[in-house]
Amino acid sequence: MDFSWTTATAALLAALAVSKVLQFVSGLKAVDYLPGLRVPFQPLSLPGMLLPEMSWNPGVIFTWTWRRGTRNIYRRFGNDTVSVVPFIYGTPTLYTQSMEITRQVVSVGEKTGVFGKAEEMSRIIRYKLVWNTTQKVYADMIVSEGWVGNATTDVPCVQQLISKMPIQQCFGIISRTTLFATAAPKWAWKLPLPWVRRTRQAYDTMRAFMNSQVQERRETINSSPGDNTAKDIFSLFVRASEDEGGKLGFSDEELIGNVFALLFAGHETTAHTLAATLGFLSLNPSIQEETVAQVREVTKGRENGEIIFEDYSRLDKVLAAFYEGVRMFPSGVYLIREAKQDTVLNLSGAGEEPNILPVKKGTHVITDMIGVHYHTQYFSDPEEFKPARWYTDRTSDGDLADAEEHTAFSVGPRACPGKKFAATEAVCLLALLLRDWKVVPLLSVNVSTGEKETTQEWRARVMHPVMGITMGVRDIPLTFVRRI
Numbered sequence: 001m002d003f004s005w006t007t008a009t010a011a012l013l014a015a016l017a018v019s020k021v022l023q024f025v026s027g028l029k030a031v032d033y034l035p036g037l038r039v040p041f042q043p044l045s046l047p048g049m050l051l052p053e054m055s056w057n058p059g060v061i062f063t064w065t066w067r068r069g070t071r072n073i074y075r076r077f078g079n080d081t082v083s084v085v086p087f088i089y090g091t092p093t094l095y096t097q098s099m100e101i102t103r104q105v106v107s108v109g110e111k112t113g114v115f116g117k118a119e120e121m122s123r124i125i126r127y128k129l130v131w132n133t134t135q136k137v138y139a140d141m142i143v144s145e146g147w148v149g150n151a152t153t154d155v156p157c158v159q160q161l162i163s164k165m166p167i168q169q170c171f172g173i174i175s176r177t178t179l180f181a182t183a184a185p186k187w188a189w190k191l192p193l194p195w196v197r198r199t200r201q202a203y204d205t206m207r208a209f210m211n212s213q214v215q216e217r218r219e220t221i222n223s224s225p226g227d228n229t230a231k232d233i234f235s236l237f238v239r240a241s242e243d244e245g246g247k248l249g250f251s252d253e254e255l256i257g258n259v260f261a262l263l264f265a266g267h268e269t270t271a272h273t274l275a276a277t278l279g280f281l282s283l284n285p286s287i288q289e290e291t292v293a294q295v296r297e298v299t300k301g302r303e304n305g306e307i308i309f310e311d312y313s314r315l316d317k318v319l320a321a322f323y324e325g326v327r328m329f330p331s332g333v334y335l336i337r338e339a340k341q342d343t344v345l346n347l348s349g350a351g352e353e354p355n356i357l358p359v360k361k362g363t364h365v366i367t368d369m370i371g372v373h374y375h376t377q378y379f380s381d382p383e384e385f386k387p388a389r390w391y392t393d394r395t396s397d398g399d400l401a402d403a404e405e406h407t408a409f410s411v412g413p414r415a416c417p418g419k420k421f422a423a424t425e426a427v428c429l430l431a432l433l434l435r436d437w438k439v440v441p442l443l444s445v446n447v448s449t450g451e452k453e454t455t456q457e458w459r460a461r462v463m464h465p466v467m468g469i470t471m472g473v474r475d476i477p478l479t480f481v482r483r484i
């Protein structure tokens with residue numbers, strides 16, 4: 001029989017099509033045919049992330065872009081948990097906006113090993129050091145940015161202010177180019193394009209910085225073996241690695257990787273949440289003044305309005321503003337877990353008739369933090385910035401019985417170990433900034449008409465998410481007006 005390329009290609013395509021159909025059917029079975037989206041690619045898979053957003057390719061943060069009206073997937077399919085089954089590429093996945101399912105998966109499921117993710121993290125942080133360092137960064141920033149003596153200062157992108165240390169420019173570039181870094185083959189790094197060159201430089205600078213940090217710590221630790229005084233995270237990693245020694249110790253690459261992951265987990269999330277919080281405070285002057293009043297009350301009678309670490313627990317309105325900022329822009333937007341074995345989820349929630357959903361091993365379950373945070377069952381008026389819902393004394397605002405469980409820092413054994421770190425840094429920085437400056441939106445002016453946009457237009461233009469390593473917020477333009 002003559003060999004024909006056409007026949008061979010057709011046979012290959014037919015085999016591929018059959019395998020995809022079988023895979024799709026097994027995906028539907030894995031989620032027990034729970035209604036939901038049927039799309040070519042899982043939105044969090046590489047093709048899903050890289051291809052442009054279309055009706056057939058929802059995009060990484062479709063739960064935000066589609067959150068209103070009939071496109072909201074939970075409303076559309078009439079359930080707080082829906083399936084997303086890809087027919088070309090990706091893992092069958094359940095998206096949920098139910099805290100009850102989140103508890104079953106992220107809390108109980110993780111504890112029992114039925115659901116899980118990979119690596120472990122140690123939890124050693126000294127919060128007073130965080131507070132004092134934040135104070136120093138604020139003082140340095142006021143000088144280096146030339147704010148001393150200014151009555152007002154315009155800041156076109158408040159994120160850049162919050163990320164001012166030199167190495168942090170590299171952080172910014174790296175976090176914006178994660179998709180490229182994950183997907184690009186080696187040759188693509190050599191392309192003669194300015195942004196590729198800048199990306200390469202950022203990665204090289206960061207690697208060299210990290211390397212020098214490892215070598216420095218290694219020398220110090222080896223030159224005085226009994227000395228355990230250095231408690232920064234880098235030294236702890238290096239010491240742990242040196243103590244294990246031989247094959248069990250970390251390689252330099254692994255050490256750098258771990259510290260890198262920790263720095264990124266903490267940096268981008270906190271910077272974006274602070275920016276979003278300042279943005280919302282600028283849009284809500286009365287809430288801003290209420291928060292400032294607490295700062296004044298706490299620091300009354302102190303020389304220069306000094307704010308100290310011991311004030312943290314009394315600055316609950318500042319903390320509440322930060323929690324509300326992270327509720328509205330949850331940087332850890334998806335909690336992704338994989339079923340480690342065949343299991344079941346109870347979709348009905350506490351107290352109702354059981355409605356059992358079988359879930360096959362390998363299926364992903366994603367808690368959609370946007371869904372949870374804009375769910376009227378948990379938060380009344382979810383589109384409103386209402387820090388009062390987090391106040392310690394929030395008896396008037398009955399919608400948060402378990403306030404701690406609803407924060408954007410996750411629950412269960414793999415909840416964010418940096419929550420207190422972020423909260424300490426945020427309360428200190430926000431209290432200092434608000435004590436000294438009134439924050440107002442920097443409104444743009446229409447060049448042809450000379451008219452200024454309204455604050456509502458500013459909100460509609462600015463307060464949108466962008467996806468880097470985590471979910472952030474667009475550049476936030478603000479004016480800082482000195483308080484007398």
Ligand code: HEM
Nearest residue numbers: 265266269270273332335336408409410414416418421422
């Ligand atoms: C606004 C600030 C922050 C937010 C919203 C945030 C949010 C989160 C969330 C939701 C998770 C859990 C992810 C999951 O369960 O899949 C997480 C994990 C983590 N966070 Fe944060 N985080 C913040 C700041 C920080 C800071 C400052 C640090 C470090 C100092 C940090 C270090 C980590 C680490 C290491 C993990 C992984 C924990 C594990 O897998 O066991 N985070 N974060």
